[in-house]
Amino acid sequence: MLFNTREFLLFFPGVVLFYFVLPKRIKNYWLLACSYFFYMCWEPVHVIYLLFCTAVSFLAGIVLDKNRDKKGNRAFLALFVAADFIPLFLFKYLGFLTESINTVLSGIGIKTLPGVSWLLPVGISFYTFQTVSYIVDVYRKETEREKNPFQYALFVSFFPQLVAGPIEHSHDLLPQLKKERPFSYENFRKGMITMAWGFFVKMVIADRISVIVDTVFDDPARYGGWFLILGTFLFSFQIYCDFAGYTTIALGAARILGINLTDNFKAPYLSGNVNEFWNRWHISLQRWFKDYLYIPLGGSRKGKGRTMLNKMIVFLVSGLWHGAAWHFVVWGALNGLYQLIYELIKPLFKKIKKDKSVFYVLWRAASVCLTFVLIAFAWIFFRSKNIETALEIVRSIFTVHNFHVLFDGSLSELGLTGRSLICAAVSLLILVVMDVMKYRDISVGDWILKRKTILRWAIYIILFTVILIFGVYGDSPEQFIYFVF
Amino acid sequence: MSRKKLILKIFIALCMVILIMFTSSYLFVNSIVGPTNHKDVYALEKNSIDVLFVGSSHCYCGFSPEVFYEQTGVKSYTLGGSSQSMLSCYLWTKEFYERQKYSTLVVEAFSIPMSHGDVGNDIHTLASMYPSKNYMEMALTYKRNCDKVIFPILCVHSEWDRIDLREIVNAYHKENLGYVDIHSRAGEEYTESVLKGDKDADDYLGFTYLDKIVDFCNQNNIRLILVKTLIASNESDRWDDAYHNKVSKYAKEKGIEFIDFNDPVYMEDAGLVIAEDVAADLRHLNADGAYKTTTYIGKHLYGE
Incomplete structure (x- = not known):
């Protein structure tokens, strides 16, 4: 759903209206549902990669927090960051990599690799960077790990900034999401x-x-x-x-x-x-x-x-x-x-x-x-x-x-x-x-x-x-x- | 701020948004320079028209009510619009009938293949319609695009550089009764009819609404004639054998008269010559072509 469409002009007032009418405890669940709906308007199946990045980084937060100050935490960091980058690499860079290798291989007369061309999920570069920043921040103790998976999922998928940023730090956005936000004229x-x-x-x-x-x-x-x-x-x-x-x-x-x-x-x-x-x-x-x-x-x-x-x-x-x-x-x-x-x-x-x-x-x-x-x-x-x-x-x-x-x-x-x-x-x-x-x-x-x-x-x-x-x-x-x- | 005051402010803001959209829609629809004259329908004297011509630009360049009156003494009106679809023709046929109990309807057949169910083509003509049950039918037909039907500005805003506010004042002073005359000629190199072979065409959405026009005419004892005016070009999006055959077959099945002036027989009967009577754009009739076509239709309907 693009911002400059009538769908968004119907969607957004609806989100806002219900957001301020709903009881405090379910406001963020409503926002989360709306954010996922917003994202799925492009290609519903691509929500899998959003879920994957969310799950990997949330899990990373738990593991890195648990192993804080222990040996091997750095290895966990590398592992989770690499895992978080997998969808981005597969969808954005694998095709480019094989194409570049093939250029070299065909130049020296060696059989080329099969080409890869997949539809890039919208916003993947943005939410991958945002989740990686959370993983690193937890490792660096610059942010507290988020205990509520729904709250964290909202941090990753908050619809206004989901598909093209701004890429937010967890310590900037998460506390705001947790805070009560009554209607302000x-x-x-x-x-x-x-x-x-x-x-x-x-x-x-x-x-x-x-x-x-x-x-x-x-x-x-x-x-x-x-x-x-x-x-x-x-x-x-x-x-x-x-x-x-x-x-x-x-x-x-x-x-x-x-x-x-x-x-x-x-x-x-x-x-x-x-x-x-x-x-x-x-x-x-x-x-x-x-x-x-x-x-x-x-x-x-x-x-x-x-x-x-x-x-x-x-x-x-x-x-x-x-x-x-x-x-x-x-x-x-x-x-x-x-x-x-x-x-x-x-x-x-x-x-x-x-x-x-x-x-x-x-x-x-x-x-x-x-x-x-x-x-x-x-x-x-x-x-x-x-x-x-x-x-x-x-x-x-x-x-x-x-x-x-x-x-x-x-x-x-x-x-x-x-x-x-x-x-x-x-x-x-x-x-x-x-x-x-x-x-x-x-x-x-x-x-x-x-x-x-x-x-x-x-x-x-x-x-x-x-x-x-x-x-x-x-x-x-x-x-x-x-x-x- | 109290909740009441907030709701009031939001309500006022919404009213202003609606007001701006209505006003700008009205200004745009009535001031974009163009040949459509649908808004003039409401200024006509009640029950003063006996014959209605509807269709696309091929219609408004093809039938001159002035010539028709000269030849037959019968008053007619041309309700053509650029790329007007059969849906628009159907709705305007009914809307016109509310004010003018005409006895004959001439449908220019080019609107049949023109119909794609896209409100964009029709908005200029449909937006002139006063609020009525036909207007409601139009909004309901376009379901997904009903916002554009209610607020045409959403569709026509990009034509802001064509608006001329003088059009609003001039709107009800046109005396051509919908006819638009062109004075160029196709030229000597165009001699052959576009009808050459025997291929067939797909089904068109236009037939759905032509069916409705047929039913409407049957219910109200209106004589219905399908006409295709003469053209010179033979491009795929114009008129060719495929279209001709499809419409001929339809007309036969429904028992409707169909006159295709691209058929050499009709062309000769009407005295039409492609090089002389078709305009330089190769699609529309020029003033000479319109004169001959209107005269032929007049004679066909009312005799010598």
């Missing part, structure tokens, strides 16, 4: 306006510009040069709006139910360097990699060379996490490379004084633009079907000089009408303004909620009407990009 209002903003970002911006992005990236040989540059920049916004839109809706939905989830995005495209970008983009995943990969690898404690290597490993794994294909690995490697270069020139950045001088403003603007261009360039490898296509796009960007297409009406060939292009441009402008506010830690939602009733309701009505009319939805709504990871 404040939470309801904040949740509603957060969800509305999420729907705007996804349906009005992401799904509108996706038309241009798909047109350009599906036929890069036809749309060369500036078409591809435009497509690349727009894809940067599309993936941001798509994923941030999803997360915002998830945050709002959870807020209505009295749960605070991690905000995954904090105006990432206003970052002044690549390091800052990754502190503002998909925050819960970056935190996961930091806590469970980067720091165990030694983090920055073992010298500059090792720090750089660790960062590169993290980004390569991050690339693989996003997709089992070589172009995702290249995307990760490219971002890792940016990090290494940034590590080398970081002292230069530190010398620049943060003040209100013209020089600093220009420096800041230039660094934001450069960071955006670098990140957008890497997205080419993310969006392309394979490395060959990505390289073809890069070649075209640097060799085809057709700047005029931006002004001679050629843009109307890309699938959007003139009015729709204006709509996309205005929406993106609104997004930038909102992001500037967010970057400065100004909550527009809070600002709206403090206004007088008439103004507040006028904003609600305008937002609803804009989504209703300008939103892209229908019988086959656009998927969320991160659902396939």
Whole structure:
């Protein structure tokens, strides 16, 4: 069940209504049942893998807690983490692995292995990481093991964040789930306006510009040069709006139910360097990699060379996490490379004084633009079907000089009408303004909620009407990009 | 906040949502630039129409009530809609009859293969219907899509860049009685009829609703004629032998007249020439073709 469908618009109010009407002791059972129903709307049989990960990690909690401070606990940890990763490996990486081995084998003339291609269960990468974090946290004594299996199952399957995160730490989410959460009008209002903003970002911006992005990236040989540059920049916004839109809706939905989830995005495209970008983009995943990969690898404690290597490993794994294909690995490697270069020139950045001088403003603007261009360039490898296509796009960007297409009406060939292009441009402008506010830690939602009733309701009505009319939805709504990871 | 106040606020919010959806639906349906004229039905003088033409765009480009009146002195109305399905034709046939006790119904047969049970095709025409038992029947027929029937904005919102608010004002001042004229021509290279062979077609959902139209006409003593206007193209989604044979067979079984102007006999009788009388889009009749077709139907119904 996608958030941007009428099924969800019927499902969610039903969940909320019964949640607050039901007696306290069965509220979480209701949420658990709804979460499983939500998940089973995709492919009912895939619930087996969700149950498997839940059972393995719950059992791991018991065993690791029982053997706390005993020898061999580390082996249990490795065993349970490996077991937890089994479904993810089978569904996401086995096919990729056999395909890669087959490429090598066929190259040297040896008989290849049979190919594997299974339908990837929705959200498997997210809930696997969340359950692994619980196992490791129990081992590290950073969280108490959960004794109630139903409570734990809800932690794994809580529907707003089940299929595309945010990936939550058990010590953040479990205590909230256990706490009594009576109806709060404040939470309801904040949740509603957060969800509305999420729907705007996804349906009005992401799904509108996706038309241009798909047109350009599906036929890069036809749309060369500036078409591809435009497509690349727009894809940067599309993936941001798509994923941030999803997360915002998830945050709002959870807020209505009295749960605070991690905000995954904090105006990432206003970052002044690549390091800052990754502190503002998909925050819960970056935190996961930091806590469970980067720091165990030694983090920055073992010298500059090792720090750089660790960062590169993290980004390569991050690339693989996003997709089992070589172009995702290249995307990760490219971002890792940016990090290494940034590590080398970081002292230069530190010398620049943060003040209100013209020089600093220009420096800041230039660094934001450069960071955006670098990140957008890497997205080419993310969006392309394979490395060959990505390289073809890069070649075209640097060799085809057709700047005029931006002004001679050629843009109307890309699938959007003139009015729709204006709509996309205005929406993106609104997004930038909102992001500037967010970057400065100004909550527009809070600002709206403090206004007088008439103004507040006028904003609600305008937002609803804009989504209703300008939103892209229908019988086959656009998927969320991160659902396939 | 007290529970009463909360419920009141939620109630007001829901009312506003419904109000916005109704208002925007009304504005969209009535202001998207298009040739459908279903909303005009309610502005007609009661019982002033004797012949009704229904069907898709092939219908509204094919039958001119003005020409029909010139030729026969009988008033008619063309109730065609872009890609209008037989379900929509059926419901509008009944809705129209509530106000106009017409004696003859001409159904343009292209709507039969056009019917896929998809509300998207029909929403522009159906949304113009006033609340009535036919409207209810439509909502119940579309079950899964009844939200789109009740709030057409959910279906037509993506056409926001085609709205022209002047259409709302102009809506009831159209004098063409549903006919849309085209002045281009197919061209000399189009000479052959689309009917060439003897293949057969699958069953269409459209026949289900054509059955209902037949029953309705029998109950109310309405003369029913199936007509297919002349076309020039022979693409699979248009009209060909398969469609022709299927409809011919159906018409024979039900004892209904069927005139397919793609049949060389009818084409010659009506004086139709593909190159001259079909529009450049190869699907619709141009003004000359509509004149000849309407004249032929007029003579067929009321004699010389």
